[in-house]
Amino acid sequence: MNMLRIHLLEAKYEFLKVMRVPGFVVPTVLFPLIFYVFFGVALGHQRIPGSVMLGQYLIATYGTFGVIGVSLFGFGVYVAVERGQGWLQVKRTTPMPISAYFVAKMIMAMLFSAIILLGLFALGAVSGNGVIPIMALLKLMAVLIPGAITFCAAGLAVGYFAGPNSASGIVNLIYIPMSFLSGLWIPIWVLPRPIQTIALFLPGFHLSQIALGVIGAGRGGSMLSHVIFLIVATTIFLAIAYAGYRRDEGKMYG
Secondary structure, three states: OHHHHHHHHHHHHHHHHHHOOHHHHHHHHHHHHHHHHHHHHHHOOOEOOOOOEHHHHHHHHHHHHHHHHHHHHHHHHHHHHHHHHOHHHHHHOOOOOHHHHHHHHHHHHHHHHHHHHHHHHHHHHHHOOOOOOHHHHHHHHHHHHHHHHHHHHHHHHHHHHOOOOOHHHHHHHHHHHHHHHOOOOOOHHHOOHHHHHHHOOOHHHHHHHHHHHHOOOOOOOOHHHHHHHHHHHHHHHHHHHHHHHHHHHHHHHO
């Protein structure tokens, strides 16, 4: 119980810390909502192939976009900055287990993901273009919020190899192209076929396809292949992050 309490306290203060940083909260939370206002509200009444309106489709894709952004920036930038400040070394001098540091950041990313999704659901309901049955909404949250784990792992890998000044730029170089190439801004079938082929190798595409499958707008095929891809990608990202962690340990302790 003491270990659980330590992890929950660390998560609480991590969330409060990030809430006090407008440079993180404003872009990561508001950008998906603003994009949805421009496209989901204004154009969301249009029907797309199948029986789903564009406004419903974009809730899944912009939800994926938001989850990826919160996870990449929450880990990639903050871990790099805190490494540079020596904050991780300070944490190591306390009785707190190192796992609480990473779990707290993951919970923070999931909480902000939930905030983004709730905002998208509200916009969709108010506009009337993104009304989704309540059970589908719950399933969508059950897919996208745990899906943040893959991108937390990717952010952790960046955070352990990037410097505090370059981390934000590196995350943007990953985040923005991957979002576009995965079909999160523009429906994937509208993009040129070479880009559709590239999307098959991007975790953002696979998470969005699972989310779209929940609302009946996926491209068909087995969801298991998308899940397996995300599990493999998470494992690779964690292996890279662990290599960076061991590198830092070697520099610190020899």
